[in-house]
Amino acid sequence: MSRKLRTKQIKAARLVLENYSANGIARELKIRPETLSRWKKLPAFKKIIEQVTQSELEEARCQFVHLVDASLAALWSVVKGRHCDPVRLKAALSVLKLAGIERISVPNVSETVDNAPKQEQNAPASAAPNETPGQTPPAASCRML
Numbered sequence: 001m002s003r004k005l006r007t008k009q010i011k012a013a014r015l016v017l018e019n020y021s022a023n024g025i026a027r028e029l030k031i032r033p034e035t036l037s038r039w040k041k042l043p044a045f046k047k048i049i050e051q052v053t054q055s056e057l058e059e060a061r062c063q064f065v066h067l068v069d070a071s072l073a074a075l076w077s078v079v080k081g082r083h084c085d086p087v088r089l090k091a092a093l094s095v096l097k098l099a100g101i102e103r104i105s106v107p108n109v110s111e112t113v114d115n116a117p118k119q120e121q122n123a124p125a126s127a128a129p130n131e132t133p134g135q136t137p138p139a140a141s142c143r144m145l
Contacts, residue, residue, distance in 0.1 A: 008031065010048070011028075017052055071093075
């Protein structure tokens with residue numbers, strides 16, 4: 001058999017990726033389920049399934065990274081006192097939890113916060129050193145599994 005897949009085999013691979021059952025694919029392509037089973041064992045068939053799966057996983061990973069960045073920006077906005085939409089905040093926290101960022105331990109944070117001078121309630125939050133007001137922090141680089 002040729003190393004290249006025929007049109008029906010490529011269609012079968014697409015249907016496998018769309019989670020069709022073996023019987024559903026067989027009906028759709030007017031082939032026997034045993035034929036599909038044989039095709040699934042072909043190196044070229046396996047390769048196309050692997051390539052498409054890897055491509056889709058990479059796309060999903062990139063979208064998730066953008067979602068984490070947007071969540072960090074939303075949290076930064078809350079910290080800076082610009083916005084406090086509870087729904088947006090909850091969504092941002094949920095995304096970060098999914099990313100594995102539930103709790104970040106920073107040494108002496110409570111001590112720093114407890115000893116910090118109290119701001120008036122309506123006073124605008126001051127910018128951190130080396131930061132201009134209204135600027136969001138650079139996106140954190142997170143290593144995701």
